Amino acid sequence: MPFSNAAGSQSWRVTGTTADGTRVRKNFADKSEALQTLADLEAEYVGHVEESRIQRTRLSSEELADAESATVGVHGRKLSKIVSHYLSLESRSKSKGTTLDAALAFVESHFRS
DSSP states (O other), rough: EEOOTSSSOOEEEEEEOOOSSSSEEESSSSHHHHHHHHHHHHHHHTTTOOOOOOOOOOOHHHHHHHHHHHHHHHHHHHHHHHHHHHHHHHHHHHTTTTHHHHHHHHHHHHHOO
């Protein structure tokens, strides 16, 4: 989460609680480091701690940390399929002259279960 520190410069803060209840609050000058720490904390919390290993990638450090953070919540599903499906839905709603959020709001307000 971005924030301005006392000196006025922008930093990135990661806050939370580890699986053993230890409170975490760390500040980073670099967004990618903050995203990596967040991904590591989330993985530890849900019990998916893995040793880091070196792999070649075309992703920047920030993109890689963002992707790792995103994979924590997908529970074994392929991130590429989730993104592809979302982009398809977004394109379909745009072709109808609306946004995906507006389309979902319409459905929720007219079809309550």
